Amino acid sequence: MNVKNLRTTVLLAAVALLIPVIAGFGEAVAAGQTAAQQPPGPATGNAASGKNLYYAQGCYGCHGFNGETGTRLIGSPSRNLTSEPGFIAFLRLRADQAPLLPATRMPNYPENSLSDRQARDIYAYIRSFKSTTPELKDIPALNLIIEAAKKPYTP
Amino acid sequence: MAKPKKNSSTRRGFLKGAAAGVAAGAAALVTDISIAEAQQGAARTEAAPIVVPPPMQAQIDRDAGNVRPPAAARAVKNPGSDLMVQVLRDLGVEFVASNPGSSFEGVQESIINYGNPPNVNPEFITALHEMSAVDMAHGYGKAEGKPMVAMLHGTLGIQNAAMAIYQAYYDRTPMVLLVGRDEGFIQAHTAHDMAAMCRSFTKWDATGKTLVESLAAIQRAYAEAMAPPQGPTLVVLDMEHQKEEVQGVRVPAYRPPQITGLDATRVRAIAKGLIDAQNPRIAVGRLRTHQGVKLAVELAESVGATTTTAATNGPMSFPQRHPLCGPGASTTYDFVLGLEAPGAQYSLTGPGLATLLSRDTMQVGFGGIAPPPPGATGRAAAGRGNAGANDIEIDAEASLKGIIEEVALQLTADKRRVIGERAAKHAAANQEARMKALNDAVQVRRNGWNGSPIATARIYAELWPLIMNEDWCLASPTGFSGGHNAALWDHNKPYSYLGSQGAAGMGYGLGASVGAALAAKVRGRIVINIQCDGDFNYSPGAIWTAAHHRLPMLTIMHNNRAWHQEFMFVEYMTGVRGRGTDRGHIGTTLRDPDIDYAKLAQGYGMAAEGPITDPSKLLAALKRGVDSVKRGAPYLIDVITQPR
Numbered sequence: 001m002n003v004k005n006l007r008t009t010v011l012l013a014a015v016a017l018l019i020p021v022i023a024g025f026g027e028a029v030a031a032g033q034t035a036a037q038q039p040p041g042p043a044t045g046n047a048a049s050g051k052n053l054y055y056a057q058g059c060y061g062c063h064g065f066n067g068e069t070g071t072r073l074i075g076s077p078s079r080n081l082t083s084e085p086g087f088i089a090f091l092r093l094r095a096d097q098a099p100l101l102p103a104t105r106m107p108n109y110p111e112n113s114l115s116d117r118q119a120r121d122i123y124a125y126i127r128s129f130k131s132t133t134p135e136l137k138d139i140p141a142l143n144l145i146i147e148a149a150k151k152p153y154t155p
Numbered sequence: 156m157a158k159p160k161k162n163s164s165t166r167r168g169f170l171k172g173a174a175a176g177v178a179a180g181a182a183a184l185v186t187d188i189s190i191a192e193a194q195q196g197a198a199r200t201e202a203a204p205i206v207v208p209p210p211m212q213a214q215i216d217r218d219a220g221n222v223r224p225p226a227a228a229r230a231v232k233n234p235g236s237d238l239m240v241q242v243l244r245d246l247g248v249e250f251v252a253s254n255p256g257s258s259f260e261g262v263q264e265s266i267i268n269y270g271n272p273p274n275v276n277p278e279f280i281t282a283l284h285e286m287s288a289v290d291m292a293h294g295y296g297k298a299e300g301k302p303m304v305a306m307l308h309g310t311l312g313i314q315n316a317a318m319a320i321y322q323a324y325y326d327r328t329p330m331v332l333l334v335g336r337d338e339g340f341i342q343a344h345t346a347h348d349m350a351a352m353c354r355s356f357t358k359w360d361a362t363g364k365t366l367v368e369s370l371a372a373i374q375r376a377y378a379e380a381m382a383p384p385q386g387p388t389l390v391v392l393d394m395e396h397q398k399e400e401v402q403g404v405r406v407p408a409y410r411p412p413q414i415t416g417l418d419a420t421r422v423r424a425i426a427k428g429l430i431d432a433q434n435p436r437i438a439v440g441r442l443r444t445h446q447g448v449k450l451a452v453e454l455a456e457s458v459g460a461t462t463t464t465a466a467t468n469g470p471m472s473f474p475q476r477h478p479l480c481g482p483g484a485s486t487t488y489d490f491v492l493g494l495e496a497p498g499a500q501y502s503l504t505g506p507g508l509a510t511l512l513s514r515d516t517m518q519v520g521f522g523g524i525a526p527p528p529p530g531a532t533g534r535a536a537a538g539r540g541n542a543g544a545n546d547i548e549i550d551a552e553a554s555l556k557g558i559i560e561e562v563a564l565q566l567t568a569d570k571r572r573v574i575g576e577r578a579a580k581h582a583a584a585n586q587e588a589r590m591k592a593l594n595d596a597v598q599v600r601r602n603g604w605n606g607s608p609i610a611t612a613r614i615y616a617e618l619w620p621l622i623m624n625e626d627w628c629l630a631s632p633t634g635f636s637g638g639h640n641a642a643l644w645d646h647n648k649p650y651s652y653l654g655s656q657g658a659a660g661m662g663y664g665l666g667a668s669v670g671a672a673l674a675a676k677v678r679g680r681i682v683i684n685i686q687c688d689g690d691f692n693y694s695p696g697a698i699w700t701a702a703h704h705r706l707p708m709l710t711i712m713h714n715n716r717a718w719h720q721e722f723m724f725v726e727y728m729t730g731v732r733g734r735g736t737d738r739g740h741i742g743t744t745l746r747d748p749d750i751d752y753a754k755l756a757q758g759y760g761m762a763a764e765g766p767i768t769d770p771s772k773l774l775a776a777l778k779r780g781v782d783s784v785k786r787g788a789p790y791l792i793d794v795i796t797q798p799r
Contacts, residue, residue, distance in 0.1 A: 057736045058726045061719065061798055068603030069610050069797040105723065107730020114735065132605035139604060141613075141774070142597040144620040145643055149593050153476045155647070 041083035043124040045117070050125025053118055062105070067129040074129050081126065088119045235366040236265035236397040241406055242373045243277050248304050248331070250295065250673050252280040252288040252700075254315075256308020258335025258344060261397025263306070277304065280673065281703060282666075283696025285312045289319035289387075290666025290694070291673065292330040293657070294630050297470045298650040298671045300444035302329045302380045302388075309335055309344035313352045318660055323387045324356040325523075326657030327508065329380035330387045331373070332357070337394040349391045355515040358386035366396040366404055374409045382412035383505035383550045385443060416553035417503065425492060425501055426561035430570055432490035434483070434577075435460040439473040440495030440551075443505075445649045447471060447552035451494060454555055455479045457562050459574035461488075461581050463496065466646035469654025474647040479578060481585030494551035503551035596642035608795045609770045614685065614711060615639035617774045621781045626680045630671035631664040632656055635687050635720060636713040637799060650674075661718070662693025665710070669697045672706035672789070681784045684710040688745060688752070689718035695755060701789040702760040709784045710791040711777070712752045714766065715798045717744040722798075756791040765793025 054060060067073030073081065080090040091109040109119070136142060210218070239262055243251070251266055253259070266279045282288035288305040295303035307316050313334060323330055338345050346352070350360035359379040363369030369392055376388035417425070429435045437460045439451050451473055455462050461483035464473035473480050493502035508524045515525065566574075600612040616639070623645070632655045633640050646652050653671060656663040668684035675682045691712070701708050722743035729736045740746075749766075756763035762783055764776055776792045783790040 058722065058739050061723050061726055064603060064606070064610075064797045064799075065608055066603055066606040066797075068606055069612075070799045072602060105727050107727050107736050108733065109730065109736075110733045113733060113737075132603055133601045134604055136597060136601060139597075139601060139616075141616045141620055142600065145616065146590075146593060146597060148620070148623055149590060149645075153474075153478055153647070155474065155477075 040081070040127065041085075043084055043120070043127040045084070045120030045122070045124035047121070047124040047128045049118075050121035050123070050128075053114075053122050054125050057114065057122070058107075059122065066132060067126060068132060073126050074131050074133075081123075084120060084123050087123045088116055091119055231398065231400055233401040234261060234265060234397065235369075235399045235401055235404075236261035236392075237269045238366065238370055238401060238404060238406055239373060239392065239397065240265040240269045240274060240277070242370050242409075243304065244274075245406065245409060246374065246377045248277045248302065248377075249677065250280050250291075251277045251304040251306055251333075252282045252291040252670070253306035254282045254285050254288060254308070254312070256306075256312055256335055256344075257340060258309045258312075258337040258394060259306055259333065259392060259397065260335075261394060262333065262335065262392060265397075280700065282700055284694050285315035286319045286662060287666040287669070287694045287697045287700065289316045289323065289330070289332070290663050290697070291670035291700075292332075292387075293319065293323045293326065293328050293663070294653060294667030294670030294672075295674050296323070296328040296330045296385075296670075297326070297653040297667070298628055298630070298674045300329070300447075300471060300649070302331045302377055303670060303673070304331045304333055306333045306335070309337070310346050310349065310352065311344055313349065317353055319663070319666070320353050320387050321356045322657035322660050322663060324358070324508070324657075326654075327383075327385045328387070328657070329385040331376045331380055332387055332389040333373070334389060334391045335394065335397075336362070336391050339394070350389050351516075353389065355517055355519050356387075356521070357389050357514070358384070358511060360389040360391070362391035363393065363396060366399060366401065367407065369393070369396045370404075371407045374407065378410065378412040381443075382414055383443065384508055384510065386508070386511075414550050414553040416555075416557050417547070417549050419557070421501070421547070422554070422557045422561050423565075425558055426565050428490045428500055429454075429458040429460060429492065429558075430562060430565050432460075432488075434485050434488050435490045435492070436462065436483070436488040437473075438463045438491060438493045438496040438498050440465050440493070441469055442471040442495060442552045442649075443550075444471065444552065447555065448473065448649045450552065450555035450559065452477060454559050454562070456578070457559060457566070457574075459578040459581065460492075461585070464646075465496070466651060467641035469652065471649045475651075476589070476645045476647050478582030478585055481581070481588050483581040484577075484584040494555070498545065500545060502546045503549050503554050504546055505550040505552075506548055592642070600639060600643065603797065605770055606797070607768050607770060608715070608797050609767070609773060610797050611637040611713060611799065612639045613770055613773065614713070614777075614794060614796070615643055618683070618711070618777050618781075619644050621777055622681065622683065625781075625785070626678075627651070627683060628653065628671050628675055628680055629683045629685070630668040630708075631684045631686055633685060635690075635799075636685050636796070650680075661690045664690045665697040666694055668708055668710070669701050669706060672701060672708035673704070675707055676705070676787070680707065681781070682706070682708045684708055686710050686712050688712055688714045688716060688750065691752070692745075692750070695759070698756050698761050698789075698791070699759040705787050706789050707784040707787050708789045709780045710756070710789070711780070712765065712791065712793040713796050714750075714752060714793055715796050716746045716749060717798065719743075719798045752793040753791060756793075761789050761791055763791035763793065765791075766795050767792065768795045 062071045063073050064070045080087055091114065092111065253263070255263060263279065266274060266277060268274065280291065282291065285307055292303040292305040305316065307313050320332065334349055336345050336349055350362065354360060359376060361372035361375065363372045369390065372390045376390045380386065380388045435458055437455050439462050442448055442451060448471055456479065460479065462473045462480050464475050464480050466472040466475045491499035495504055496502070512525060520528070600616055603610040604613055628650045629640055629652045634655060640652060653667065664684060664686050668682055672682040722739060725743050726736050726739040729739050751766065753763040753765040767773055767776055773794065780790040780792050
């Protein structure tokens with residue numbers, strides 16, 4: 001029987017703590033730059049191949065199938081996504097660092113498990129993501145929720 | 156009373172006869188074919204499927220308890236099990252969930268036939284697995300704050316139920332387990348000390364040596380389950396006592412638990428502290444009953460204190476949208492009272508599971524309950540308990556009435572005026588804080604709104620407007636589906652959200668939701684079950700129970716085709732070891748083939764639809780589901796979701 005323990009719940013919280021840690025690695029790669037300041041560089045990989053890899057390597061597990069849920073890639077302020085070399089360097093740098101810092105949840109990707117070509121393909125696929133997020137005014141359910149909350153409390 | 160000798164060969168003979176009877180019954184249904192044709196078996200069946208006719212009106216009337224069978228002479232007129240059922244009735248037990256077993260056939264027969272008209276309260280709830288039966292009692296217990304009964308068949312039933320009992324124990328949820336024992340039948344199903352199999356994770360148990368002792372044990376089991384720390388209790392019911400002819404036995408008087416509240420000195424001190432404070436606050440954790448929640452509200456209102464709540468984590472806490480719930484007009488609090496929660500001045504915290512350590516006779520040493528082992532370091536030394544200097548081990552709920560009465564005595568007209576003004580300021584500030592938090596929350600929940608697979612946030616957001624004006628209960632844990640209810644929904648009832656599994660064990664959600672739906676059905680509520688697919692597959696038979704008993708339960712599958720938390724654990728581990736993440740799905744995902752939950756539910760007799768992958772089709776499906784459960788018909792919607 002697959003009986004889980006409390007670790008499951010605790011690590012859910014740990015996942016939420018990852019984002020600043022990952023961002024910290026990004027700083028080592030692209031010190032002094034921010035995603036907003038740096039226009040994205042070209043993506044040279046094959047996005048179609050990258051789509052398959054994104055699924056096969058389990059990237060969707062944390063970043064969602066569209067890069068919009070979980071630890072988001074669309075609209076992410078992370079510097080690790082601003083250039084293809086920076087992205088690959090991030091994956092490799094983590095290969096050196098993560099074993100020493102297992103509190104981070106992002107897996108590491110040494111070259112023997114994910115080639116540069118494959119990393120470029122994944123990067124190209126990530127860069128192809130299109131937002132499916134509407135404006136708030138265009139989502140009736142969320143507006144209904146806000147309007148309802150304005151009403152007085154009734155026991 | 157001397158035990159009549161039981162002849163096991165007679166029992167075997169009965170079984171043999173019963174088997175023959177079943178065969179005869181089946182043949183009787185096939186009235187239009189000859190015996191020779193019937194003997195052709197499968198070949199005949201393929202040629203012309205045998206259709207069991209629908210029940211006749213007479214049978215429907217019998218099932219509804221409207222008509223007694225003609226019984227000129229009865230072998231046993233007053234079986235002991237009738238009194239057992241009477242005890243359950245007197246205690247107000249509404250449901251007994253069970254998977255049938257020979258060791259409690261006496262009790263089962265009494266539950267369905269005792270009295271005139273035949274008993275329907277407690278109602279016998281058919282479970283397809285003992286784990287489901289206990290999970291049902293778990294969900295019911297958290298929703299109502301009182302025990303439901305799960306009945307288990309001897310050694311087998313206890314072992315099938317063990318993990319569910321364990322979770323209820325960790326979750327401090329009241330329930331009564333009745334276990335049948337029949338020493339004269341299958342030996343592998345009985346034991347000298349049946350309760351020992353789960354003694355270390357039940358609160359109390361007993362095996363009556365006589366019928367009267369058994370009756371008293373049921374009553375005490377109920378009382379012990381209700382007293383803090385609440386938890387599962389267990390009574391072994393011997394077959395002899397179930398079947399014996401009762402002569403001059405009276406049901407003992409029930410003595411409800413006497414739960415001690417705070418002493419008068421400290422009651423006065425707390426009341427004075429709350430009244431004299433410029434900005435008092437009450438931190439509210441998980442209380443025991445609906446009445447406890449009502450009293451907490453009364454206390455906060457009487458002193459104009461702001462409160463915290465645990466209502467977004469589980470049941471029996473302060474109403475989330477109450478005007479006093481929130482940070483208030485000022486966060487500089489000069490007196491904080493904790494009710495089953497930490498407080499700066501006083502924390503009233505009832506006895507925890509560590510007070511039951513003496514029952515761990517096998518010295519299992521369950522984590523978080525038992526003290527750390529000698530010499531433990533690091534995580535192993537974390538152990539139990541985080542009691543503060545001001546903690547008082549006393550049940551908060553039992554203390555509330557005294558504090559409220561003392562506050563009323565100490566309050567002056569001038570104080571009441573000040574409190575009224577303060578409460579109004581807090582209410583305005585809390586509403587402002589609420590709206591700010593909600594506006595921030597909806598911005599985040601837009602992300603991936605129109606994506607496919609469907610974002611989990613969209614399920615919660617689309618569903619909430621459909622149920623916000625209903626009396627609803629969210630019975631399933633929501634941690635693995637994003638927990639968006641905490642930010643978007645209002646948890647204002649003691650049963651709004653029933654919280655997590657108890658021990659983070661899988662297989663709980665469906666059964667617990669069925670239990671909550673049992674409570675809901677007789678109270679005009681609807682139950683929402685946002686059901687993780689991995690969790691579903693431990694005990695899918697609970698779907699049939701919901702369909703069979705026409706329970707108002709809407710199940711929405713969070714179908715990410717994985718035990719996704721485990722998938723992420725393994726992905727991480729493969730990455731740490733530098734061996735590639737591409738095989739992390741092995742053993743953690745549920746694909747190839749994909750499971751069709753709508754078909755599965757339909758196969759169990761529940762209306763269902765899906766899989767839904769197009770987010771634009773979600774709202775209409777949810778409307779159909781809510782309409783269905785409002786009519787009392789359970790419904791399942793299979794939604795293919797983002798992983799989180």
